[in-house]
Amino acid sequence: MDLVLEYVGLGIASVFQTAEGGIWLLPLVMVLIGVVIGILIGATPGMSGPFAMAIALPVLVSIFGYTNEALYPVLGCLLGIMKGATVGGAVPAILFNTPGTPDAFLTTLDGNPMARKGQARKAIQTAHFSSVMGDNFSDLVLFIAAPAIAIAVERILDLPEKSALIILSLCFMAAVVGNAPLKGLIGGLLGMFVSLVGSTLSGSGPRLTLGMPELGNGLPLTSAVLGVLVLSEVLVTIEDMSREKARNATPPEPPEMGPKLTWAERGRMVPGILRGASIGTLIGALPGIGTTTAATLSYDTAKRQSKTPEAFGTGTPAGVIATESANSAVSGANLIPVMSLGIPGNFAAVFIILAVETIGDFAFGPQVFRFTPIREVEGFGTILNESLVIAFGLFTMMVLANAFNWTVGGALMGVLGYLVRIPKDVVLPLILTVSLTAAYVQDGGYLGLVTACVFAVIGYILRRLDVSVLPFVIGFLLAPTLENLVRGAYTASGGDALFLLKSPIALGMLTLAVLLLARMVRQARRGTPAM
Amino acid sequence: MTSRPAEASSERTGGRWNLWFGLVVLGFAALCLTVWFPRDIGSGFLQENLTGRVVPGDAFFPVILVLLMVPLAILLIFSQLRGGTARGGEPVGGIGLANLAFLARAALVTILSLLVMNWAGPALVGITNAVGLTEASGYRALSGTFPFNVAGFFLGATLLTCAFLYITRHELRPRDGLIAASTAALLILLFAGLLDNVQLPPNADL
Numbered sequence A: 001m002d003l004v005l006e007y008v009g010l011g012i013a014s015v016f017q018t019a020e021g022g023i024w025l026l027p028l029v030m031v032l033i034g035v036v037i038g039i040l041i042g043a044t045p046g047m048s049g050p051f052a053m054a055i056a057l058p059v060l061v062s063i064f065g066y067t068n069e070a071l072y073p074v075l076g077c078l079l080g081i082m083k084g085a086t087v088g089g090a091v092p093a094i095l096f097n098t099p100g101t102p103d104a105f106l107t108t109l110d111g112n113p114m115a116r117k118g119q120a121r122k123a124i125q126t127a128h129f130s131s132v133m134g135d136n137f138s139d140l141v142l143f144i145a146a147p148a149i150a151i152a153v154e155r156i157l158d159l160p161e162k163s164a165l166i167i168l169s170l171c172f173m174a175a176v177v178g179n180a181p182l183k184g185l186i187g188g189l190l191g192m193f194v195s196l197v198g199s200t201l202s203g204s205g206p207r208l209t210l211g212m213p214e215l216g217n218g219l220p221l222t223s224a225v226l227g228v229l230v231l232s233e234v235l236v237t238i239e240d241m242s243r244e245k246a247r248n249a250t251p252p253e254p255p256e257m258g259p260k261l262t263w264a265e266r267g268r269m270v271p272g273i274l275r276g277a278s279i280g281t282l283i284g285a286l287p288g289i290g291t292t293t294a295a296t297l298s299y300d301t302a303k304r305q306s307k308t309p310e311a312f313g314t315g316t317p318a319g320v321i322a323t324e325s326a327n328s329a330v331s332g333a334n335l336i337p338v339m340s341l342g343i344p345g346n347f348a349a350v351f352i353i354l355a356v357e358t359i360g361d362f363a364f365g366p367q368v369f370r371f372t373p374i375r376e377v378e379g380f381g382t383i384l385n386e387s388l389v390i391a392f393g394l395f396t397m398m399v400l401a402n403a404f405n406w407t408v409g410g411a412l413m414g415v416l417g418y419l420v421r422i423p424k425d426v427v428l429p430l431i432l433t434v435s436l437t438a439a440y441v442q443d444g445g446y447l448g449l450v451t452a453c454v455f456a457v458i459g460y461i462l463r464r465l466d467v468s469v470l471p472f473v474i475g476f477l478l479a480p481t482l483e484n485l486v487r488g489a490y491t492a493s494g495g496d497a498l499f500l501l502k503s504p505i506a507l508g509m510l511t512l513a514v515l516l517l518a519r520m521v522r523q524a525r526r527g528t529p530a531m
Numbered sequence B: 001m002t003s004r005p006a007e008a009s010s011e012r013t014g015g016r017w018n019l020w021f022g023l024v025v026l027g028f029a030a031l032c033l034t035v036w037f038p039r040d041i042g043s044g045f046l047q048e049n050l051t052g053r054v055v056p057g058d059a060f061f062p063v064i065l066v067l068l069m070v071p072l073a074i075l076l077i078f079s080q081l082r083g084g085t086a087r088g089g090e091p092v093g094g095i096g097l098a099n100l101a102f103l104a105r106a107a108l109v110t111i112l113s114l115l116v117m118n119w120a121g122p123a124l125v126g127i128t129n130a131v132g133l134t135e136a137s138g139y140r141a142l143s144g145t146f147p148f149n150v151a152g153f154f155l156g157a158t159l160l161t162c163a164f165l166y167i168t169r170h171e172l173r174p175r176d177g178l179i180a181a182s183t184a185a186l187l188i189l190l191f192a193g194l195l196d197n198v199q200l201p202p203n204a205d206l
Helices: A002-016 A026-042 A049-064 A068-088 A090-096 A107-116 A120-156 A159-176 A181-195 A213-217 A221-244 A263-285 A291-305 A317-333 A335-341 A347-358 A386-413 A416-421 A424-442 A446-464 A470-492 A504-526 B006-013 B016-040 B060-083 B097-130 B148-169 B174-194
Strands: A375-377 A381-383 B046-048 B054-056
Touching: A002 A026, A002 A068, A002 A386, A026 A049, A026 A068, A026 A386, A026 A416, A049 A068, A049 A221, A049 A347, A049 A424, A049 B174, A068 A090, A068 A120, A068 A317, A068 A347, A068 A386, A090 A107, A090 A120, A090 A317, A090 A416, A107 A120, A107 A317, A120 A159, A120 A263, A120 A317, A120 A335, A120 A386, A159 A181, A159 A335, A159 A470, A159 A504, A181 A470, A181 A504, A181 B016, A181 B060, A221 A347, A221 A424, A221 A446, A221 A470, A221 B097, A221 B148, A263 A291, A263 A317, A263 A335, A291 A317, A317 A335, A335 A347, A347 A470, A424 A446, A424 B148, A424 B174, A446 A470, A446 B097, A470 B054, A470 B060, B016 B060, B097 B148, B148 B174
Parallel strands: none
Antiparallel strands: A375 A381, B046 B054
16 A cells, blocks of 8 residues: 555656656646636537647647657646536537537536526536536546556456457447447458558568558558548538538527525535436446437436436436536546556547657556556666556646636636637638648648548548448557557467467457447348447 | 438438448458558568567558458448348448539648648749849748748648638638638747747648
8 A cells, every 4th residue: 555655646746846856837737728728618619628639739749849758748738628628518508508519418408498597607507516526526436447457457468368358349339339330340440450551560661651651650640630530520510511501690698697506506416416427437438438428328317316307308407417427427437448458438538548659658558557666776766667657647637637627617617608609610610720730740741731631531431421430540549559469469379370269358358349249230230220 | 529411311322332331341351462462561471580480470460450351341231231222231321422522622722722831932932032132042041031931831821721711601701811810820820939849831841
């Protein structure tokens, strides 16, 4: 226990101290900036947390560079944006029946009727209280679960089992994301394949470059993800808006704000918040299942367990509590597979992983949580697990972001209604220009920009065919890890063709993956959605 | 992030796109295994290392990935054919001529904006040379000097934003131009003004 506390202490200190021991407030400031940006973005039509993270990442890397010292400021800002956006989306949903983020959609069901009944302030404060409490709850689970899972994985899983786990995760993700699991899985494999372009393993030179020397260092990672996730979405939305030819209607005047939420009312909300947060945390810990599923499940559960289910949808605070606590709890829990296994489960987690892969030499995975005894060795200095210190540093920044969400978030919530007036048809072209500039700036010129454009077209095609882009992106990010694991497992088995099936755990995971696949095929035949 | 008319497109195109998608994947797999991999991967599926041990070659993982795509594509096609009707099989959207026309328009305005970005700086140097304000040998000589270093980006980025604004709403107001120019100026201030280790387009490719 002393060792754990020692690492926690070092992690907290690393956020506020330089290596030389001086005071360092930059990470704190960047978390604050991130939270404010996230809250504002969350309330802006056409924007979402992952969008802002995608654009912010290249800008932050340009500012802070690629060294280990850049890790905290960059990740602090990204974590702040991720958390801030979960709060901001509720305000336009409540005031104008226009969700700022997709996960705030269900908040409109009861939030807007509350506002129309003259309880807008109460609805906003309920959303804020539930959202931040839910986020805090899932962070606590993350702090405990991520190290526990990582330690278990390190003890139990070897190369074949880790390979099987990634395969199972990808199958699971394809099965639960979108309505076309078979195409989703093919998309995941294509994503893996594309990431191999230009990669080098042995002395045989880079692979799959089509004779283009520019691809010899591999595809620019950030530009590719920016293209497939952000630019393709912008293109699809611009096209839809262009077809609709609909002008943005001027939003109505904000409704009467009404009375404040009392502390007694807050106290009565706690059981509902804990129920919603538990559902959100459970859903969020599974890769691929998003905030909307968590909010829907939580809303349905709250309605079923309520003594007055008929009040749901007419402006009951219980509806706002259920959706906001659940969708915010997803954000912390989504980092459980990221930090313990290195497997991203949603778009926000993709950008956290991208930042880590771009900057310094820290990497997520079970190895992070090795509690190496801290000791001084003469001539070598202090021997410890630096990655574990960084992990606890990240946890510290998440706590700071939560504190800012409580304070700054609460203060900002009241004035966010004005952001709904920003027209979406202006925001989207601006996102496109900023994204292309960011791709050029970070990835060293036109190679980055062209990569972003090519991947935007790939993402556009996938989206138009109703194939989720999430498995493609996750496959793209996980391919190098999976290749190393599979090659290592094959070599360690002495060239056994059945190297993945020799371990009972790996066999169990692969069987589960095959069962998922069979379920996908059955659903594909029936033409019914996956889950 | 946005609502899309997926249902409408599914009904419009039916499941033919599942067949096309599956067939394209099968064709891609065949192309990879017979043409691309043999020519573009330095070592084979397996290779012998210096100690004489058989280890995976550079083609090991790509071949496994492509081979995994084959049964999935067959399943996709099979489930579509077993569905029997245009609505059978996995839900699928579609890409029509209107989509391709939109992509072509988007590509055209992007390429035009990038060309403006690329050539506006050299053009400005040419003009200032012609009127005697500068005596530079070319754009490269002034690519670190304001306003030559950012002129191309300013014009190109403003044009790009305006073009997509026009595509989105079918009209362009003076205020839109102002917003586009302000955004380009803001990006210049951030990347060229505050940061000294990054270069805006086209200066990293000179």
